[in-house]
Structure formats: C-alpha cells, structure tokens
Amino acid sequence: MEQLLNSSEQFFQVEKPIIEFRGVSKTYPSGTHALEDVNIKINNGEFVFVVGSSGAGKSTFMKLIMREEKANTGKIIVNGFELTSMKRRDVPMLRRTMGIVFQDFRLIPTMNVFDNVAFAMHVVGASGRNVRREVSRALSKVGLGNKARSMPAQLSGGEQQRVGLARALVNSPDLIIADEPTGNVDPNMSYEIVSMLTEINKLGTTVLMVTHDHNLVRDFQHRVIMLDGGKIVADNAGGDIG
Amino acid sequence: MKLGSVKYLVGEGVKNTWVNRLMSLASVGVLVACMVVIGLALLISENVAKAIGALEQQNVVMVYMEDYNWALYSDKTDTSSDAAVSENGEEADANGIKSSDYTIHNDEEAKALCDKIAKLDNVASVTYVSSDEGLASVKESMLEGQEEYFDFLDEEYGNPMSCAAKVTMKDMSLFSETIDKIEQMEGVDVIQSQDDLAEKITAVKNGIYVAGIWIIAILMIIALVIVSNTIRVTMYNRKLEISIMKAVGATDSFIRIPFIVEGMLIGVISALIAEGLLYFCYRVATETIISTLGTTDIVKYGDMAWILLLVFLAIGIFAGIIGSVIIISKYLRKEGSEFAAI
Numbered sequence: 001m002e003q004l005l006n007s008s009e010q011f012f013q014v015e016k017p018i019i020e021f022r023g024v025s026k027t028y029p030s031g032t033h034a035l036e037d038v039n040i041k042i043n044n045g046e047f048v049f050v051v052g053s054s055g056a057g058k059s060t061f062m063k064l065i066m067r068e069e070k071a072n073t074g075k076i077i078v079n080g081f082e083l084t085s086m087k088r089r090d091v092p093m094l095r096r097t098m099g100i101v102f103q104d105f106r107l108i109p110t111m112n113v114f115d116n117v118a119f120a121m122h123v124v125g126a127s128g129r130n131v132r133r134e135v136s137r138a139l140s141k142v143g144l145g146n147k148a149r150s151m152p153a154q155l156s157g158g159e160q161q162r163v164g165l166a167r168a169l170v171n172s173p174d175l176i177i178a179d180e181p182t183g184n185v186d187p188n189m190s191y192e193i194v195s196m197l198t199e200i201n202k203l204g205t206t207v208l209m210v211t212h213d214h215n216l217v218r219d220f221q222h223r224v225i226m227l228d229g230g231k232i233v234a235d236n237a238g239g240d241i242g
Numbered sequence: 243m244k245l246g247s248v249k250y251l252v253g254e255g256v257k258n259t260w261v262n263r264l265m266s267l268a269s270v271g272v273l274v275a276c277m278v279v280i281g282l283a284l285l286i287s288e289n290v291a292k293a294i295g296a297l298e299q300q301n302v303v304m305v306y307m308e309d310y311n312w313a314l315y316s317d318k319t320d321t322s323s324d325a326a327v328s329e330n331g332e333e334a335d336a337n338g339i340k341s342s343d344y345t346i347h348n349d350e351e352a353k354a355l356c357d358k359i360a361k362l363d364n365v366a367s368v369t370y371v372s373s374d375e376g377l378a379s380v381k382e383s384m385l386e387g388q389e390e391y392f393d394f395l396d397e398e399y400g401n402p403m404s405c406a407a408k409v410t411m412k413d414m415s416l417f418s419e420t421i422d423k424i425e426q427m428e429g430v431d432v433i434q435s436q437d438d439l440a441e442k443i444t445a446v447k448n449g450i451y452v453a454g455i456w457i458i459a460i461l462m463i464i465a466l467v468i469v470s471n472t473i474r475v476t477m478y479n480r481k482l483e484i485s486i487m488k489a490v491g492a493t494d495s496f497i498r499i500p501f502i503v504e505g506m507l508i509g510v511i512s513a514l515i516a517e518g519l520l521y522f523c524y525r526v527a528t529e530t531i532i533s534t535l536g537t538t539d540i541v542k543y544g545d546m547a548w549i550l551l552l553v554f555l556a557i558g559i560f561a562g563i564i565g566s567v568i569i570i571s572k573y574l575r576k577e578g579s580e581f582a583a584i
C-alpha cells in the first residue's frame with residue numbers, strides 16, 4: 001500500500017530524471033569491460049540501492065555519475081550536466097550538486113568533527129557565518145550535535161560514518177552518492193545510517209547507495225538496481241525485483 | 243574569490259605548516275643550508291670584487307705627451323741639423339727645436355688633451371701631471387744615487403719628463419681597446435701600462451662570475467628537489483585532503499592555495515633563519531680574519547644585508563611555490579584515482 005502511494009507520487013511529481021544513462025559502456029585502459037550498454041533513468045527524489053556481486057561494475061557506475069571516470073561510449077546526464085562532453089574545469093560545479101559518502105569515511109585525522117564538516121563548505125567558498133549554522137544543522141541531523149569537538153579517532157566506526165554523512169549533506173546537495181557506506185560499519189550502525197539516508201531522502205534528496213547487505217535491501221523498501229558482468233540484470237523501478 | 247575564503251585557505255596553509263611541522267622543519271633545514279652556502283658565495287665574491295676594485299684603482303696608465311721636453315729628447319727631432327730656419331721660415335730656438343716639431347705647446351693644450359681622454363666611456367679619471375711634477379715623482383721613486391742622473395740631465399739638457407695624463411679605467415676587460423683609442427689621439431707619445439695585470443683581473447673576475455652562477459644554479463636545483471621530496475613524504479595526508487576537496491567540488495585553484503601558502507611560509511621562515519645564521523657566521527669569520535690578518539678592508543654585512551635577505555626570500559618563495567605546485571599538479575591531473583586508492 002505504501003509502495004503504491006510512493007510510485008504514484010513519483011508518477012505525478014517527477015518527469016525529469018536526475019540521472020540518465022543512454023547506451024553507456026566503460027572499458028578501462030587495462031581492457032576490462034566494466035559496463036556494457038547501460039540504459040537507465042533515476043528520477044529526482046528516488047532512493048536507489050545498487051547491488052551485485054563483486055566486480056559487477058557497481059563502483060564504476062557510481063564513478064561515472066560523479067565524473068571520476070569518463071564513459072567510452074554513450075551519454076550520461078546528471079543534474080542537467082552532460083558528463084561525456086564536460087570539460088575538466090567544469091567538474092567542480094557538478095560535484096557541488098552532489099554529496100559523496102566514502103566507504104572508508106575519509107575524515108581528516110588532525111581536524112575535529114566540526115572542522116571536518118566545515119572543511120567541505122570552506123573549500124567551495126562558503127562564508128564563516130553560514131558555515132557555523134549549516135555545520136551545526138548537519139551534525140544535529142546525523143545525531144552528533146554533542147560530538148562537534150571530538151577528534152575522529154575518538155569515535156566509533158558508525159559515528160565516523162555519520163560525520164561523513166554530515167559532510168556530504170552540509171552543502172545541501174540534490175543527490176547523495178554512497179559506495180558501500182556501511183562496508184566498515186557494524187550491522188546495528190548500518191541500519192541507523194540507512195535510516196538517516198531514508199529520512200534525508202524523504203526531504204527530497206535523491207540517494208544512490210551501493211550495498212552488499214541483503215538485509216538492508218530487504219528491510220528498507222527502495223528501488224533496487226542489480227548489476228552483473230557490467231549489465232543491468234534487474235531493476236524494480238515501480239515494481240518488485242524478479 | 244571571496245576575501246573570507248582567501249583568509250580561510252591562507253589560514254589552512256599556515257595551520258598545515260604547523261601540523262606537518264616535522265616535515266616543515268626538514269624542508270626549512272635544507273633550504274637554510276642552501277641559502278647559507280649561496281649567501282657565503284655572494285659574500286666571498288663581493289669581497290673578492292672589493293679587493294679587485296682596489297687593485298684596479300692602482301692600475302694607473304701614464305699617457306705621455308709630445309711636448310717640448312719630448313721634442314728635446316726625441317730621436318725624430320733632428321737637433322743636430324744646422325738649419326736654423328725651416329722651409330716655411332720658422333725659427334728654431336737655442337736647442338734647435340721649432341714649434342712644429344711637437345704638438346703640445348703649453349699647459350692649456352695639455353689639459354685639452356686630458357679632457358679629450360676623460361671623455362672616453364671607459365675612462366674613470368684623468369689627472370694632469372706637469373713635467374716638473376713628473377720629474378719630482380720619478381726622482382722620488384728612484385733608488386739612492388740614481389736620482390742624481392736625472393738632476394744631471396735636467397741641468398745639462400732640460401727636464402727629460404714629458405707632461406702626462408694619469409688615467410684610471412672603469413672596466414679592465416676593455417683595457418686594450420681604450421689604450422688603442424688614446425694612442426690614436428693627436429699629441430700622445432707613449433702609454434705606460436701594466437696590461438698583463440688588466441688581463442689577470444679580467445680573468446679572475448670572469449672566473450668568479452661563472453663559478454658563482456654554477457654554485458647558485460646547482461644549489462637551487464638541490465633545494466627544489468629536496469623540498470619537493472619533503473612535501474611528497476607528507477602526501478598521504480595531502481592525498482586525503484585533496485580527494486575530499488575534489489569530491490565536494492573545490493576548484494583546482496582553491497586546492498592549490500593552502501599548499502602554496504605552506505610552501506611560501508617555509509620559504510620565508512628559511513630566509514629569515516638563513517639571514518640570521520649567515521650574519522652570525524660572517525661576523526665570527528670576519529672578526530677572526532681581522533684579528534689574524536690585520537686587514538680591515540672587508541665588506542660589511544650591513545652593506546649586503548638587504549640584498550641577501552631579498553635573494554633568500556626569492557629563493558625560498560620560489561622553491562616553496564614550485565615545490566608544492568609540482569607535487570599537487572601531479573594529484574590534480576590524475577583522473578580516476580581520486581576516490582579509489584589514497
């Protein structure tokens with residue numbers, strides 16, 4: 001019932017996809033065909049799990065979206081940017097529309113929690129007063145308002161990833177990209193992190209998350225894209241996975 | 243770029259210098275060592291130049307003129323001839339010398355020639371030496387007893403010294419050219435000089451110049467290589483920072499600023515330390531030299547302090563900026579590895 005509501009909501013609200021792949025192939029210089037003829041549309045406001053066995057091409061799929069890798073053929077459109085013809089110097093503008101969460105957290109060990117999150121704002125030119133307000137807001141969203149002065153090493157893995165999540169959120173992105181964000185986090189914390197991502201998604205942010213954890217996929221009812229051998233083998237957009 | 247952002251990025255650069263203080267210290271050490279050696283090379287060459295300058299001042303050239311006394315002693319003048327009257331009816335004096343036999347007839351003409359010499363580009367100074375003064379100074383330099391010979395000549399035939407111009411030059415490498423020009427002037431008899439000294443001075447100066455350039459070039463390269471290596475060592479933290487900055491959409495110039503600030507700061511700190519260290523070393527060295535050799539003719543540090551500081555700042559800032567730019571460019575250009583392995 002809830003799902004029906006969800007899909008009808010999408011049907012009426014969103015015509016324009018935030019991510020679109022048209023006939024995309026990616027072959028690494030080593031000769032590995034990581035992705036072959038991928039066609040997909042992800043609409044604004046969706047929450048998508050990307051699943052598949054190791055080496056299926058999940059990370060490559062994510063890297064193409066953030067324009068860390070370039071496709072060999074096909075067309076990729078993200079947030080209105082045409083990535084295949086995009087110039088290197090325009091990449092920062094694309095990145096500012098997305099928040100990236102890393103599997104290994106990537107917190108700067110010499111900075112406290114607050115400064116780690118503030119760093120993401122400062123380096124894109126945000127002003128001091130905005131930074132203080134937005135960082136506080138992001139930290140309370142992930143439930144770490146009271147840990148602002150802690151150093152990363154003093155936090156658990158789950159807490160560190162929540163700092164990483166706060167940093168991804170702080171510039172108010174349209175899209176969150178997370179490649180196995182729960183890979184280094186214990187199961188309880190994984191649930192908490194995906195719950196937070198779900199909350200963020202409910203406020204309108206599109207979330208794209210790679211995971212190996214079948215329990216998460218089963219318990220959080222979201223769209224699931226399954227990759228195998230560089231191809232999309234299943235996609236439950238608007239329905240159930242086969 | 244907003245002022246607030248610039249402030250933040252500069253602040254980050256300063257903070258990073260402190261956070262990575264062990265590596266900063268290593269870079270500073272290398273830079274200071276290079277700067278001190280470069281500074282020493284400059285101070286030594288300046289002292290040598292000063293000593294050479296003193297030598298050059300002593301390298302005077304005497305330009306003797308074709309005056310009456312010259313005519314008196316010259317072989318070219320036929321004093322034995324009995325012809326008292328020349329073809330144009332000119333009368334010879336008691337010594338049988340006609341006014342057409344010589345060029346410089348009086349002090350005015352001699353001084354005019356001096357002025358003409360003084361107008362040459364490479365001539366530093368010209369002093370007129372009258373024949374009487376010339377004779378006095380020649381007699382003064384003679385050994386005991388020999389001066390009597392000049393007295394004898396003077397009394398018997400007249401002053402044997404022609405009037406002369408005492409000439410010093412600015413650039414010893416143009417020595418022979420300048421001599422040639424003076425020789426071609428009307429009224430110049432002979433030029434007495436030590437042209438081998440001029441050649442030696444020029445050779446020594448060129449040698450010092452070439453050696454100095456090589457020393458500085460080699461040390462600059464060493465400084466650059468070591469500074470970039472030092473920065474490379476800290477690159478683990480740096481790669482992490484750069485990967486995050488790129489992920490959140492920082493532009494290349496934003497990413498570079500903290501690193502460049504860090505490089506510059508290391509350069510400036512090194513320059514200040516090198517200046518102080520060199521001042522101390524130079525004072526100790528010169529005090530020893532003065533007390534053992536007794537010379538006081540040594541370049542003062544104070545005269546060179548500003549130049550040295552500027553040179554050190556230039557080297558430090560250059561090495562710091564280039565060192566960090568080389569390193570970050572490597573990571574900025576790398577596509578496809580920014581989020582994967584750090």
Ligand SMILES: Nc1ncnc2c1ncn2[C@@H]1O[C@H](COP(=O)(O)OP(=O)(O)O)[C@@H](O)[C@H]1O
Pocket residue numbers: 028029030032033034052053054055056057058059060061578
């Ligand atoms: N940078 C790379 N260079 C060469 N081959 C790569 C590179 N990254 C991934 N691959 C290869 O591409 C295929 C897909 O990799 P990846 O997208 O990382 O899969 P997944 O994330 O699903 O495990 C694999 O065979 C992998 O070895």
Ligand SMILES: [Mg+2]
Pocket residue numbers: 058059060
């Ligand atoms: Mg992967």
